[in-house]
Amino acid sequence: MYFTLLIVVILTAIALVAVAMGIARAISPRSYNPQKGEAYECGIPTRGKSWMQFKVGYYLFAILFLMFDVETIFLFPWAVVVQDLGIYGLVSVIFFLVVLALGLAYAWKKGALEWK
Numbered sequence: 774m775y776f777t778l779l780i781v782v783i784l785t786a787i788a789l790v791a792v793a794m795g796i797a798r799a800i801s802p803r804s805y806n807p808q809k810g811e812a813y814e815c816g817i818p819t820r821g822k823s824w825m826q827f828k829v830g831y832y833l834f835a836i837l838f839l840m841f842d843v844e845t846i847f848l849f850p851w852a853v854v855v856q857d858l859g860i861y862g863l864v865s866v867i868f869f870l871v872v873l874a875l876g877l878a879y880a881w882k883k884g885a886l887e888w889k
Contacts, residue, residue: 830885834886834888837880837885837886840873840876841873844869844870851866
């Protein structure tokens with residue numbers, strides 16, 4: 774019973790994605806120009822090499838930002854229904870916050886928050 778329902782949901786998802794991609798391909802404008810393949814940044818033609826190496830600190834900082842941004846996204850719906858959840862909801866969110874605090878402590882210990 775549930776297996777057939779799962780198959781129907783998966784096939785429906787595949788069909789909807791295929792239809793959406795087909796419609797987008799059919800109505801999208803087409804222009805084949807070699808200039809489209811060139812690097813573009815703020816309307817200024819690039820000079821020199823476009824590929825440069827960045828410090829790993831930028832990526833770590835971005836990942837930490839996303840981690841706490843996602844935390845906020847998950848905490849907002851919880852705050853809306855906190856009274857309905859009872860003690861189970863409180864314990865669940867405390868566990869969630871402890872895991873995030875452990876992740877922050879690990880990043881802090883590894884020096885990911887130090888800007889050198």
